[in-house]
Amino acid sequence: MHDRFLNYFDETARQGSIRKAAAVLNMSSSSLNRKIISTENKLGIRLFDRHADGVALTEAGVVVLEHCRNTLFDYQRIINMVEDIRDMRTGHINIATLDSVALSVLPEVLDTFRASYPEVGYTIQTAEPHDVMQAVADGTADIGLSFSNDLHPDVRCQAEKSTPIGAIMAHDHPLAERDLLEFDDLVPYPMIRSYDSQSHRSFVNEAVGGMGAQISTQLSTNSLPLAKAMILKGGGVGIYSKIGFVDEIEDGRLRYVGINSPLLRELRMGLLISARTGLLPVQHLLARALSKSLRSLRLDS
Incomplete structure (x- = not known):
């Protein structure tokens, strides 16, 4: 069914009246009634019983209404996801990292990421392994890049690479x-x-x-x-x-x-994130890009 009809049908069932539904939908009662009748004819079954006080769903109409509302709900979820993706184009990401990673991994990844998300800003601080871990644990860093063998309880590792x-x-x-x-x-x-x-x-x-x-x-x-x-x-x-x-x-x-x-x-380099709070969408995308780059390095041969 056409996506507009889903709204027409849902609103008519909600109002129990073609006249009231038409007023909400800002269209004429006759136009709304024609669209419902046209769809009923295509389906070969009545969706509403008409009576003097309005309309009531038939048994078939109840089944179709459930489909309509599930479809409308899924459509709204897609709209929300698109809005989240749009919002991902801005933001700020705090990174704590070993200087070796800052020199070898970050420049290329950030250059590629910047092309897709030019309005995202970054604060990048180099530190010793324990301090990187602590920065992620206490929330001053959204992403950490450091050795991951001895994880802080408030930190989890999203990706690892053997790094002797x-x-x-x-x-x-x-x-x-x-x-x-x-x-x-x-x-x-x-x-x-x-x-x-x-x-x-x-x-x-x-x-x-x-x-x-x-x-x-x-x-x-x-x-x-x-x-x-x-x-x-x-x-x-x-x-x-x-x-x-x-x-x-x-x-x-x-x-x-x-x-x-x-x-x-047996040392491993890891991409570290908080175990207590989730990443924002744009942070999650950068973490994925960094994880992919980290795994591709030739460090253990």
Whole structure:
């Protein structure tokens, strides 16, 4: 049935009168009556019994009315969904992330996302793993990108990618041809590490302590570009995942060698969201795009 007739039929059944329904629908009684009769003729069955006080649904009319109202309800849901999609074109998204992800994943994803949603704004803050997790837990970040092995109770992981931490060095470093390293192999060389090396929550500190090794950190920095520049110049061995060094590793300027540590080899990078509140539509779309990009990275081979 034509979508307009659904409204005509529903209103006539609601009013119990063609005259009253026509007044609500802002049309003439004769026009409304003709449309109902035309549909009845097409169906080959009466939908209303006419009487002096108005109209009453026939048994067939009761069945058709249920269909009409279900269809109208579904149509309204579609309208609401379209409005939600329109509203998704604006908004603001707060992201807390590791600097390695900010450098390697976010620029491309945000550039693509911006083309579809140019009016969306972003606040992006880089932080150490624990602080990223906490920002999502307390609601100051809508989306977090960090290691997900030890989730906060108020945080859930939407997507994960195996992201082991290993040794990253210049292509001509003495250890560059090794397939696997022990922590003791790193002892003679200066280490370059992220700023969380000064924290008791550091995954690397936990792994090193468990192995009883004594490695020295020559440079701790929260600047991944600085760490990368120093490693490229042969100024030390970096203890990082591949995520901020993928291009340099793939073009041969840097070499990644795994470290024989169950803890470091089992680390996972995750897209983190609140376990207590849902994402708004536009935030959900960006989270999906980031999840897809994260899963596509070559980090564990």
